Amino acid sequence: MKAIRTKRSLYNMEELVFVITPDEEDGGFCAAAVGVPIFTQGDDWLDLCAMVLDATKCYYYDSEPPATVRLMLREQVLKVA
Template sequence: MSEIIFEVREDEIDGGYTASALGYGIDTQANTIEELRAMVKDAVKCYFDESMPAPKIIRLHFVRDEVLVQ
């Protein structure tokens, strides 16, 4: 595997960010984008071990919901 994709959402109520890997049971959260990047790298390192090589690329896909009120 060469790439893993995380869906990233900003918590508009409490602040901070959550990230979930697509197709894997990897989830993490952080207060800032910089912290989130470090947490995602650490989570990927912990999830993959010697029996399953870690992906070379970690992609963060930022999802933004916009609500329109009439």
């Protein structure tokens, strides 16, 4: 028998990962979830953390949210001339 995966089961995960980038235009930080369409921003790190948790709860309002959220800063390598 073949299992059928629904939208709900595809997004039911243990950990949700956000890639964090500095918001160079307005200051603060931007956060984009990997694999699900969740985007948010914060004026500073504590504000960003609160906004990420709020956006995650809002996205999963009708289903089980992930157990944890991981915030990953974008790594950038610069070449020295």
